[in-house]
């Protein structure tokens with residue numbers, strides 16, 4: 510007996526989705542909401558989008574709705590537009606042979622819903638629902654949802670052979686919901702991990718970002734355990750088990766990174782920063798004549814390694830620039846005094862300063878968990894100072910300085926390079942003492958600086 514007879518569930522389908530299903534039913538075809546929207550609904554999460562699956566061929570779908578887009582006609586997908594929303598309607602299909610472990614070369618349409626569900630990646634993603642038939646759960650997805658298990662539909666190795674990205678998707682869903690991965694599925698990942706090398710950088714970056722910004726970002730560890738990290742980000746392996754040998758550092762580097770991921774707020778930039786911040790931390794060990802170990806810290810190569818990894822994974826520029834800056838300055842401890850805070854805001858830029866504080870806190874707390882209250886008080890104090898600086902509109906960048914390049918040219922400083930240097934010195938003086946941010950005084954100071962430079966130049 511098919512499991513889908515009469516499984517009653519409480520799924521709140523939007524009216525437009527019901528309307529699409531009714532329209533297809535009235536034309537004599539089956540139609541269901543399917544995949545992620547059903548999984549999310551059963552977990553009590555409001556789905557971001559609703560996908561539909563139908564026995565109607567794509568041309569019929571196009572003929573039944575006034576506004577459609579040919580999203581992937583070859584694969585049977587038509588997007589239906591209703592009330593400014595888009596709904597992907599895909600004809601029941603069986604996937605043909607796969608190309609490069611990611612896309613079926615061709616697909617065959619079928620009239621059997623179960624065949625369509627069979628081609629999907631995980632049991633929790635292979636459920637369909639409509640109000641007349643109830644839940645169609647041929648592969649026991651609901652049980653797996655209840656038990657918290659990511660399990661492939663059918664033979665896991667075949668599913669990963671079809672689309673290798675599914676191995677990262679397994680970790681992504683596990684990180685999103687805090688689920689375990691079924692043993693056979695894990696085993697198949699171990700076997701097929703090398704296939705990830707065929708997957709495009711963009712797809713890998715998107716999945717990794719989803720893992721990092723999930724509820725369980727430290728599940729990145731599973732990528733190491735399953736042999737996926739070795740293929741997609743081998744640089745990270747150097748951190749695994751790397752002892753920090755300092756009383757303040759309570760974890761090896763990889764564990765420290767996972768801790769900081771848990772400690773930091775959930776944004777794309779912050780999570781990537783923590784992932785990279787110590788990726789190049791290394792230590793050399795020497796043993797003295799008494800047999801005592803000594804550890805010397807290397808100059809950290811995190812920045813260099815992060816740069817390379819990001820260009821390989823094709824990070825967008827905005828994320829790349831922000832993350833690199835935060836990685837570069839993550840060890841800089843700022844004191845809650847105005848001069849220090851103004852300097853830090855200047856260095857990080859207004860847009861990154863709050864992120865910079867978050868990074869500092871997460872990093873420090875992972876190394877010194879017992880000082881939580883003290884650190885939180887310190888961060889509060891820095892934030893207080895920062896707010897006052899902003900409230901008073903004090904100068905924190907060249908843009909806010911009471912003089913600019915043109916003013917310096919007017920008083921006879923003409924060399925571009927000198928102008929840049931003088932402006933920077935004036936800014937440093939103003940960051941120390943905002944009272945000095947007045948045009949007259951700064952121009953005086955500029956003249957003095959140039960005179961001094963010329964004097965030193967002559968004396969050479």
Ligand SMILES: Nc1ccn([C@@H]2O[C@H](COP(=O)(O)OP(=O)(O)OP(=O)(O)O)[C@@H](O)[C@H]2O)c(=O)n1
Nearest residue numbers: 544545546560628629630631634635672674675
């Ligand atoms: N490599 C993939 C990608 C998708 N699917 C199937 O297509 C559905 C829709 O895929 P997608 O929109 O990528 O994911 P969702 O499951 O909807 O999850 P989310 O939108 O949260 O990423 C999935 O549920 C799954 O049934 C699959 O079998 N194999």
